[in-house]
Amino acid sequence: MGGPDSLIRIRGLPADTTSFVGRKSDVTEVRRLVSSARLVTLTGVAGVGKTRLALRVAAGLSRSFPDGVWLAELEHVRDAALVAHTVSESLGIRDETGRARLTVLAEYLRDRKLLLVLDNCEHLADACARLVTALLDAAPGLTVLATSRERLRVPEERDWQVAPLSLPDPEQPMPPGAALQYPALTLFLERARAAEPNFALTPENEATVVRVCQLLDGLPLAIELVAVRLRALPLDHLLSRLTEDCWALAVGPRGRVPRHQTLEAAIAWSFQLCSPEEQALWARASVFAGSFDLAAAQAVCDGPTAELVAGLVDKSVLIREGLPGRPRFRLLNTLRQYGRDRLAPDDEDDLRRQHRDHYLALAERAEERWFSAEQLEVAVQTRLEHANLRAALDFAHETEPGAGLRLAGTLWFYWAGCGLLGEGRHWLDQALAANPDPGPDRGKALWVNGYVATLQGDLSAAHAMLEECRDYAKETGDELALAYSTHRLGCNQLVGDDLTKATALFEEARNRYAGLALDSNVMLAHIEEAITAVFLGDLDRAAALCEEGRAIGEAHGEQWAYAYAIYVLALVALLRGEPRQATAHGRQALRIKRTFNDLLGMVLALEVLAWSAAAAGTAERAALLLGAANQIWPSVGYPMFGSRYFGAPHRDCERKARRALGDREFEATFRRGMGLTVEDAVAYALGESPNTSELDLSGVPQLTPREQQVAELIAEGLSNREIATRLVISQRTVESHVEHVLHKFGFTSRAQVVAWAERMQRD
Ligand SMILES: Nc1ncnc2c1ncn2[C@@H]1O[C@H](COP(=O)(O)OP(=O)(O)O)[C@@H](O)[C@H]1O
Ligand SMILES: [Mg+2]
Secondary structure, eight states: OOOTTOOOOEESOOOOSSOOOOOHHHHHHHHHHHHHOSEEEEEOSTTSSHHHHHHHHHHHTGGGOTTOEEEEEOTTOOOGGGHHHHHHHHTTOOOOOSSOHHHHHHHHHTTOOEEEEEEOOGGGHHHHHHHHHHHHHHOTTEEEEEEESSOOOOTTEEEEEOOOOOOOOTTSOOOTTOGGGSHHHHHHHHHHHHHOTTOOOOTTTHHHHHHHHHHTTTOHHHHHHHHGGGGTSOHHHHHHHHHHTHHHHHOOGGGOOOHHHHHHHHHHHHHHTSOHHHHHHHHHHTTOSSOEEHHHHHHHTTOOOHHHHHHHHHTTSEEEEOOTTSOEEEEOHHHHHHHHHTSOHHHHHHHHHHHHHHHHHHHHHHHHHHSSTTHHHHHHHHHHTHHHHHHHHHHHHHHOHHHHHHHHHHTHHHHHHTTOHHHHHHHHHHHHHHOOSOSHHHHHHHHHHHHHHHHHTOHHHHHHHHHHHHHHHHHHTOHHHHHHHHHHHHHHHHHTTOHHHHHHHHHHHHHHHHTSOOOHHHHHHHHHHHHHHHHTTOHHHHHHHHHHHHHHHHHHTOOHHHHHHHHHHHHHHHHTTOHHHHHHHHHHHHHHHHHHTOHHHHHHHHHHHHHHHHHTTOHHHHHHHHHHHHHHHHHHSSGGGGOHHHHHHHHHHHHHHHHHHOHHHHHHHHHHHHTSOHHHHHHHHTTOOOOOSSOOOSOOOOOOHHHHHHHHHHHTTOOHHHHHHHHTOOHHHHHHHHHHHHHHHTOSSHHHHHHHHHHHHHO
């Protein structure tokens, strides 16, 4: 997205982890296609290099797309209904109202000039075609670069067939020393050296290398899989095993393997070279979606040792995602497919059941740990397992809907607390529909979904679910469900502007909670009742309730609900005529909500900061923040929940800012605010706003390897928190690295690092 400084960002594009070889003319041609067509699809067999090429082209095009170049990765999405979800998440639109995702996406893209890379469409081709058609229609500034084994069959589509890397012609003698003019050989050599540093191309082995690459058809993934084996096998053996083994099975006329079978043959070959234990792990690990950690592998896949996992990493079957101290592993998609095909159907069911049970148990532990000082860690971990949680929810829905209901309800803190209202709603709706019979799990899913729907401003749907839960709880004497549903009905009334009913329900809920264990919801009952008191003008009572809620949080190291208490204290300060105090509270709340990625919490804090700015007489700041909030609201739900009481200070703020600035100036500033990304808006609100007026792009400073890593992640557009997650170091450590990086560059903001990286890429 273009910030106020119209800096261009490349968001969500992964940094190259291995060198990029050849493809000069592909890059030029695809770039040309992208500038003339609105949908370009890179097609070709698995492993041919579609994704790498797309990313290469995209990275070079960021200048042409002021609103950025974004990657949506569909590899792990199984459910066609989640395509639009995934795309909007990738664009940073993390949540939505009850409205269809597609509508939200279309609206978001309407006025933006942006390149969307839609990677791995093949298994969802129809859903992708529908989505792209609708989006291209709605958003004239949108260009899509897709990768897929086959075309999407959309009328505007232009396709580019990605061929394997070029090779010496087997029919023609190759002039000596010419080998490295061929990208396939360059790739082989580079990957061979990475596995076996002493490997070199010599006049003696050149012909053998050429022969291996020819057998592999120049297919990059096959080359990588085979070259890595030089760690253990000398080149001659490698060739003879290649020709003897599975190639023999797949070879067609003239001793050649049909191209679409090359990769399969290379994979089969790689599989045969694994020990039986490694083969079993390879097959079993196919049950994971996205990445997994060792503990998950041990729980789900028959307890492999760390050495066994490391063996598959050495063979480039598992990709290790470089997180020192907390490694995760991932199977390449094509290898996963192969592994899955090696499982007996019964084994696959058993595995998926164990996978589901593992993630259900993990979610249950996370729910328990949520109300504790480990809360942020829980949020980060749950996010890392998002793809696996989806897979578990999917599997449960197909086979044992009761488990799906339980899992969807258990994750309430994730849906409601970490910016995932829309997705939470999807799973909860689905699970409730599949489990119509009353019971404790349905009771829980009802109050959770009622909670999520209320936050989206979908009040009547929420009300019906909460009433059903309350009736059930009363009938069966389920004290927990009774307390939660009463509390959430109170919230529903608060947002629906019936303050009398809301107060009574909150009071009742707090009484019921008194007999139960403390948790974040107990805090929220105090805090939400405090909001009711604010709207009723009883500021002292509001402050006292907040302090009570806050004290519970402090005693337990709870941060997330705690931040809402601080938010309400900001409201109280504002109404007491203390805008500076309000700003301080608002910022503290915002800082915490940012660490949880809690979009609702963030936009509420941005609003209160806008109101405080107007009250303090800084109208421009107020207008900018209102614009920023305005842009975020549709991703959360109805602006200010559609509530009259929440809306009143908002309207008051706008009136003040308009009066101070004049309509034209107000609207121009408001629009500037609308152009901010969430991250930039938050940075601005916290006074960390980027200042790009004096870029110094001259020298390239000496960075330590860690600083280099941090600088690259900054350039990708990651926040400190995201960098901390990615590198598994504390946010404080990241902050100090960032400081060093900025200092060494002589920069004052991270946006300058982005600009610098951009320039490096172009040069
Ligand atoms: N031009 C290239 N230079 C270096 N490595 C490449 C190149 N093209 C592909 N690869 C590598 O080959 C593997 C398969 O490429 P990928 O782009 O994922 O293929 P696809 O998307 O067509 O399945 C990846 O490990 C990738 O890094
Ligand atoms: Mg791909």
